[in-house]
Amino acid sequence: MKGYFLTRRVVAIVLLFAVAAGAIATWQHYVPLLRNLSYLTGWLLLAVILFLTAYNGRKKLPFLPLGSSRAWLQLHAYVGWLSVVVFFAHVGWRWPDGWFESCLTWMYLVVIVSGVLGLLWSRYVPRRLTSRGGEVLYERIPVIRRSLQDRAEDLALRSVAAARSSAIADFYIAHLSDFFRGPHHYWSHIVEVRTPWNRLQSKLDDLSRFLNEEQRLVLGQVTDLVRQKDGLDYQYALQSSLKLWLFVHVPLTYSLLILTGLHVVLVYGFSLGAGFRP
Amino acid sequence: MDTLHFKIERPDRWDNPFEPEFPDADLDRLLGTAPFCDMQTEAFPKSQPLRQILRNDTRLRRFKKGEIIVRAGDYGSSAFMIVSGHARAALPPGLPDRMLGRRQPQKLGIFRAIAQLWGNSRLTEYRRPDELTSDHGAAPVGRGPEAGVFLQDVPRLLDQHKTAVIVAGEFFGEIAALSRMPRTATVFADGDDTELLEIRWQGLRDLLRFDKAIKTHIEQTYRKNALENALRAIPLFQHLSESDLQKVMAETQFGTFGDYEWSGEYKRLAKAGQAAPEKEPVVAAENDYPDGVVIIRSGFARLTKQFGSGQRTLNYLGAGRFFGLREIVHNWKNPASPIAFQTSLRVIGYTHTLFIPTSVMERVVLPTAPQNLLPKPFTAAELNLDDTDPLHEQGGLGNRVGPELMEFLTANRFFNGTATMVIDLARCTRCDDCVRACAATHDNNPRFLRHGPSSGRVQVAQACMHCTDPVCMIGCPTGAIHREAAQGNVVINQSTCIGCTTCANQCPYEAIRMVEPRDRDGGFVTDQELKPILKATKCDLCLEQYGGPACERACPHDALKRMNLTDLGSFVKWLER
Numbered sequence: 001m002k003g004y005f006l007t008r009r010v011v012a013i014v015l016l017f018a019v020a021a022g023a024i025a026t027w028q029h030y031v032p033l034l035r036n037l038s039y040l041t042g043w044l045l046l047a048v049i050l051f052l053t054a055y056n057g058r059k060k061l062p063f064l065p066l067g068s069s070r071a072w073l074q075l076h077a078y079v080g081w082l083s084v085v086v087f088f089a090h091v092g093w094r095w096p097d098g099w100f101e102s103c104l105t106w107m108y109l110v111v112i113v114s115g116v117l118g119l120l121w122s123r124y125v126p127r128r129l130t131s132r133g134g135e136v137l138y139e140r141i142p143v144i145r146r147s148l149q150d151r152a153e154d155l156a157l158r159s160v161a162a163a164r165s166s167a168i169a170d171f172y173i174a175h176l177s178d179f180f181r182g183p184h185h186y187w188s189h190i191v192e193v194r195t196p197w198n199r200l201q202s203k204l205d206d207l208s209r210f211l212n213e214e215q216r217l218v219l220g221q222v223t224d225l226v227r228q229k230d231g232l233d234y235q236y237a238l239q240s241s242l243k244l245w246l247f248v249h250v251p252l253t254y255s256l257l258i259l260t261g262l263h264v265v266l267v268y269g270f271s272l273g274a275g276f277r278p
Numbered sequence: 279m280d281t282l283h284f285k286i287e288r289p290d291r292w293d294n295p296f297e298p299e300f301p302d303a304d305l306d307r308l309l310g311t312a313p314f315c316d317m318q319t320e321a322f323p324k325s326q327p328l329r330q331i332l333r334n335d336t337r338l339r340r341f342k343k344g345e346i347i348v349r350a351g352d353y354g355s356s357a358f359m360i361v362s363g364h365a366r367a368a369l370p371p372g373l374p375d376r377m378l379g380r381r382q383p384q385k386l387g388i389f390r391a392i393a394q395l396w397g398n399s400r401l402t403e404y405r406r407p408d409e410l411t412s413d414h415g416a417a418p419v420g421r422g423p424e425a426g427v428f429l430q431d432v433p434r435l436l437d438q439h440k441t442a443v444i445v446a447g448e449f450f451g452e453i454a455a456l457s458r459m460p461r462t463a464t465v466f467a468d469g470d471d472t473e474l475l476e477i478r479w480q481g482l483r484d485l486l487r488f489d490k491a492i493k494t495h496i497e498q499t500y501r502k503n504a505l506e507n508a509l510r511a512i513p514l515f516q517h518l519s520e521s522d523l524q525k526v527m528a529e530t531q532f533g534t535f536g537d538y539e540w541s542g543e544y545k546r547l548a549k550a551g552q553a554a555p556e557k558e559p560v561v562a563a564e565n566d567y568p569d570g571v572v573i574i575r576s577g578f579a580r581l582t583k584q585f586g587s588g589q590r591t592l593n594y595l596g597a598g599r600f601f602g603l604r605e606i607v608h609n610w611k612n613p614a615s616p617i618a619f620q621t622s623l624r625v626i627g628y629t630h631t632l633f634i635p636t637s638v639m640e641r642v643v644l645p646t647a648p649q650n651l652l653p654k655p656f657t658a659a660e661l662n663l664d665d666t667d668p669l670h671e672q673g674g675l676g677n678r679v680g681p682e683l684m685e686f687l688t689a690n691r692f693f694n695g696t697a698t699m700v701i702d703l704a705r706c707t708r709c710d711d712c713v714r715a716c717a718a719t720h721d722n723n724p725r726f727l728r729h730g731p732s733s734g735r736v737q738v739a740q741a742c743m744h745c746t747d748p749v750c751m752i753g754c755p756t757g758a759i760h761r762e763a764a765q766g767n768v769v770i771n772q773s774t775c776i777g778c779t780t781c782a783n784q785c786p787y788e789a790i791r792m793v794e795p796r797d798r799d800g801g802f803v804t805d806q807e808l809k810p811i812l813k814a815t816k817c818d819l820c821l822e823q824y825g826g827p828a829c830e831r832a833c834p835h836d837a838l839k840r841m842n843l844t845d846l847g848s849f850v851k852w853l854e855r
Contacts, residue, residue: 003854003855005836059711062714062828063392063719063823063824066825068831070835073834073835122707123835125707126708126835129703129708130703135737137728137729138710242707243709
């Protein structure tokens with residue numbers, strides 16, 4: 001990271017710490033003075049969460065001059081960090097004791113953690129995809145996979161007639177047909193472990209020892225397709241992981257908002273029932 | 279062992295004549311009229327006689343009253359000569375866009391912009407009837423590349439706009455054809471049967487080469503109409519007095535290099551994986567005596583230096599850029615130790631140049647030029663640099679971009695784009711927010727593919743680049759594809775597009791797609807013969823939307839940028855963020 005991005009990050013972090021320190025100091029100042037400070041921090045937290053959620057709304061309105069998505073993401077990330085300070089100020093820097101509040105806390109933390117991990121993952125994975133090469137459009141992966149499968153099957157079948165031996169075809173049925181049928185080694189690709197690939201390569205090498213020159217040529221072509229399929233699986237695993245984390249982060253955010261609404265109703269219901277007016 | 283060879287006829291200069299069948303009677307009639315009857319046929323070489331040039335590089339066309347022959351702002355590769363009848367050229371400020379079959383993009387109202395949230399069609403390529411009907415003022419007639427556009431209500435037009443009459447024997451459109459500049463005036467037929475000779479640029483080039491009268495006529499027209507403005511636009515010549523500028527103009531030579539229709543050849547080579555810019559013509563060679571300054575007038579050239587057995591690209595030069603100025607300034611300031619050209623200038627595609635001899639530069643331009651406009655002489659260190667690292671010599675942009683990426687940009691001609699969609703693959707999460715934003719702002723029809731050639735972490739997506747040299751605009755029969763007036767972006771008027779596919783075939787970057795529009799019921803829009811209507815579509819840079827291109831604004835990770843790649847500096851800045 002250099003130049004513009006480094007400057008932007010440094011400025012944003014300095015600002016974040018300054019605002020967070022100011023918020024904590026303000027909170028400490030008003031704690032002894034205001035009996036109902038948690039109402040104030042609660043509404044502030046809700047406003048912050050609504051602002052964070054509004055980013056998804058911005059994405060749905062690309063035709064309006066609402067600022068660039070990159071500016072929104074920066075605000076989303078740093079205001080998200082700030083919400084942690086507001087959240088703990090709201091709960092009084094302790095773990096809530098009620099089950100409903102505990103549930104809310106857990107949900108909030110999962111949303112925050114999924115957001116942080118998702119952002120880090122979004123910064124890390126594109127570099128891996130680029131350095132590995134073999135860029136494909138995600139939507140095209142099934143089509144390409146099918147094409148590789150057809151070509152590999154065709155090679156295996158033709159090898160029987162050409163070499164009067166079913167060695168390659170048998171190997172294909174035993175070890176490769178399932179491999180070509182769908183995505184494989186998802187987690188190995190995610191964590192960048194090459195063990196499954198090495199194992200498959202080793203099996204291909206073993207088979208090669210028992211083939212004649214002509215069959216080896218065919219096996220070389222099959223191996224090339226296996227390599228391409230492995231690259232395709234890599235693209236599938238990493239590209240889908242870039243999409244899947246949002247399926248945790250976004251739905252949980254909306255669930256959190258619903259529970260927060262219920263939390264507001266319950267708080268006001270109980271406080272009014274107890275004769276307390278905020 | 280016998281070898282079977284695949285034999286073909288040797289390709290010939292006139293394998294593809296402009297008009298497949300040019301009648302002999304018409305040819306004889308042409309050769310009997312001025313200016314062809316006054317030409318000295320013996321001045322033409324045996325391999326390219328005047329009769330063959332006329333037969334193969336020209337065609338006769340007839341226009342009806344009010345039919346547009348050329349439109350101001352269009353690009354074209356032909357010049358015209360009136361054979362019989364007469365035409366009119368609209369004088370400045372010219373005819374309104376609406377009359378020419380163009381539609382300037384208008385910003386949507388704020389409520390219509392918001393209504394896109396729920397109002398976008400669920401059908402692909404849905405068009406409202408008013409989007410497909412012709413604008414008032416222009417009416418396309420016919421199909422295919424020969425279709426024409428007629429001006430409506432010509433008498434009223436003549437009342438409201440100033441025009442000049444062009445009569446038989448007069449040429450027009452020759453400067454735009456030779457220099458690849460946009461046409462400066464709209465010309466339309468004034469008689470009901472106006473006959474014109476259309477001369478394609480190759481023929482015009484040969485006529486210029488072998489007939490002094492035409493050469494003098496065109497050069498005089500060029501010097502009178504275009505050269506002064508071209509030189510005055512360059513800061514180095516702005517300080518010159520009128521008489522000094524006339525001296526420079528008198529000595530300036532014009533040069534045309536490469537293939538005017540480079541896009542077709544480039545596409546063919548690219549498909550075969552053989553795009554090889556090093557095969558292109560050399561304007562000036564490294565180590566030659568610097569006999570003058572070359573100014574790129576239009577098109578592109580690349581600055582190269584010998585490296586190993588090949589040529590390494592250091593930079594590319596577009597319109598208005600100089601070659602050789604630094605060497606000439608060096609020699610002028612150090613007459614005791616003159617140097618040769620330090621780099622070569624090679625044509626990419628098609629390049630039109632101005633050449634000003636060293637003697638004129640030294641006598642007229644340099645003595646009075648402000649020092650801040652002159653490049654610094656070469657230092658001893660620069661001249662003695664080790665040839666194994668020629669990029670280092672530039673110490674600048676080419677070096678910072680890196681050799682691989684420079685060759686990638688050059689080989690693919692991406693420097694042509696003023697709004698090229700570049701994607702930093704090391705930051706792109708492949709979320710497709712850009713594609714969704716594009717679809718949302720174009721009635722659910724994305725106008726680009728997030729896919730395309732890449733080098734390292736830089737990908738150039740298949741989106742209209744709004745080129746400096748818009749080859750897509752050459753040959754559009756109705757002028758539907760044009761530059762919008764405000765910012766010069768290339769747009770397509772859906773109502774006057776006749777679906778001839780000329781633009782899509784010409785585009786070297788596969789950025790124009792032909793689609794079959796649908797009506798409200800989801801059926802294809804058809805003509806009277808129930809054949810589906812075709813329309814060309816492409817990125818319009820969201821000119822009707824607020825805030826600029828939606829794709830760029832929708833990218834959360836700073837990965838996508840619409841970039842002017844004619845300016846290598848901004849690209850370097852983006853790379854080094």
